[in-house]
Amino acid sequence: MPERVQKILSQWGIASRRQAEQLIVEGRVRLNGQVAHLGDKVSLGVDHVEVDGKLVQSIAAPTGEIPRPKSLYFLLNKPAGIVSTCADPQGRSTVIDLLPKALQQGQGLHPVGRLDVESTGAILLTNDGELTYYLTHPRHIIPKTYQVLVAGSPSSAVLRQWRQGVMLEDRNTLPAQVKVLHRSDAQTLLEVILVEGRNRQIRKVAEQLGHSVLRLHRTAIGDIQLGRPPVLSGKYRPLESFEISLLKDQFDLTSIRLPAEIKEQSV
Structure with a gap:
């Protein structure tokens, strides 16, 4: 049975499903020599798929199914x-x-x-x-823990505002855990635990509160x-x-x- 191109690319380790779709949108995927489009399908053992000019390894399987690697x-x-x-x-x-x-x-x-x-x-x-x-x-909420080095010394009011939520791109951030690990006049090391992951959220919030991020390191995903x-x-x-x-x-x-x-x- 024919399968969508992005599924083939994902299951053969070329990219995740979402990233495979982006490759197709960018015109970097060819199907039988022609630029592929979202929705195009591939027949096992018949069609040829290329990414950036490189042929994807054979997708044929004896059972007619797409091989599924062991979960890693x-x-x-x-x-x-x-x-x-x-x-x-x-x-x-x-x-x-x-x-x-x-x-x-x-x-x-x-x-x-x-x-x-x-x-x-x-x-x-x-x-x-x-x-x-x-x-x-x-x-689905899974907390992520970061060590964040910011410029300056955030006041108690600033830290309280960060913990309660900050208006960012037309909606408030969810409450966060923010703890001071080390402080000096020039910079402060914080531990920040978030239950959301908006694009560059910590950097944007810190900047908005007047303390640019000097270094950001994620130490944990859940436990x-x-x-x-x-x-x-x-x-x-x-x-x-x-x-x-x-x-x-x-x-x-x-x-x-x-x-x-x-x-x-x-x-």
């Missing part, structure tokens, strides 16, 4: 200057490039959410599409921490089985009815 879960410590995507049109290094060659293709690995290019720290990589959907959906055991910058480790259970226990993945397009992107 990693915690990576992202360095500054690395983008949180599977591929970058500007040619910058991505979080996938930090993995061994054997994991970079054919496994369907993709980052869960993003850290901006200047930020560092914890980011999850997986090929479990269902888990990615739940972890990134706005309805999964970079420091236990330590993961050096640019390195990764597989999640322990109990950590995978911690993530999945946030949501009852067996009882919730998934949209068809989300089921299809699970790998």
Whole structure:
């Protein structure tokens, strides 16, 4: 049965489903020599798919089904200057490039959410599409912990305002936990725990409150921490089985009815 191009790209580890759609929109994907479009479908063992001029490895399977790699879960410590995507049109290094060659293709690995290019720290990589959907959906709350170095010394009133919520792009941010770890006249190290992940939220809020961010490092995603055991910058480790259970226990993945397009992107 023919399958959509973005599904093929996701399940063969070229990009996540969302990123594969972006590749198609940017005209970087060709189907049988022609520029592919969203909605185009591929017949197993018949059609040829190229990304940036490179032929995607054979997609034929003896059963006629698309092979599904084993579910993988990693915690990576992202360095500054690395983008949180599977591929970058500007040619910058991505979080996938930090993995061994054997994991970079054919496994369907993709980052869960993003850290901006200047930020560092914890980011999850997986090929479990269902888990990615739940972890990134706005309805589902999983706290993320950051160490944030800001310029100056925020007053008690500023910190209280940050904790209560700040009007950002026409709506208030959700309440946050903000704790001072170290303070001087020139700069202050804060621990910030968020239950939402709007684009560059910490940087924008800090700037709005008069204290620009000098350094931003994510230390934990829920109960999964970079420091236990330590993961050096640019390195990764597989999640322990109990950590995978911690993530999945946030949501009852067996009882919730998934949209068809989300089921299809699970790998």
